[in-house]
Amino acid sequence: AQSVTQLGSHVSVSEGALVLLRCNYSSSVPPYLFWYVQYPNQGLQLLLKYTSAATLVKGINDFEAEFKKSETSFHLTKPSAHMSDAAEYFCAVSLPTGGTSYGKLTFGQGTILTVHP
Amino acid sequence: NAGVTQTPKFQVLKTGQSMTLQCAQDMNHEYMSWYRQDPGMGLRLIHYSVGAGITDQGEVPNGYNVSRSTTEDFPLRLLSAAPSQTSVYFCASSYSKSGQHSYEQYFGPGTRLTVT
Secondary structure, three states, X not given: OEEEEEEOOEEEEEOOOOEEEXXXXXXXXXXXXXXXXXXXXXXXXXXXXXXXOOOEEEOHHHOEEEEEHHHOEEEEEEOOOOHXXXXXXXXXXXXXXXXXXXXXXXXXXXXXXXXXX | OOOEEEEOOEEEEOOOOOEEEXXXXXXXXXXXXXXXXXXXXXXEEEEEEEEOOEEEEOOOOOOEEEOOOOOOEOOEEEOOOOHHHOEEEEEEEEOEEXXXXXXXXXXXXXXXXXXX
């Protein structure tokens, strides 16, 4: 079984400040990890993914995340926040065990990011 | 490609009514899933399919039925709607290529359902 915990349901930063959204996972096997972003009244868009290659993963819009096995974490960062980054962010895990695991993602509760001018 | 499409965008039902949420994808993806999104709970898997004719239950399947007769379509049926099914519903698809699965899922725009 797997689970995801996102620490902080709301995060508020100033424009230009560092963005840090926290995600911890629990998994019985080495996982694949994802960050998705959801803008108001829209579907989910993939920001980045970790699939057992490089532990530092770069995504769209200057976001990046680092897979740390020892800490079971996959925190999302961006050096400088922009007003357009305001959205809800979801961390998700999938177990790459094949078969029926292909159709399944387990999501965290989501973190709403607010960016102040 | 249109990607993953969902209809309708909005729907209001009365308790006990039935309806089908439509989902289609034009990317020839083998795998399709339905999730529901509720505030503070993220997205939870309802049902999924690994190919035409093959479906299975996810985390919260009660009150929902699915079938998959074609690769493109994966409708979600509510047989007798309840207020607890008020939610936003997302359909997603994913694929494998040359034996390698991406595990990345492509999401539709969602259907916002209210049951009164």
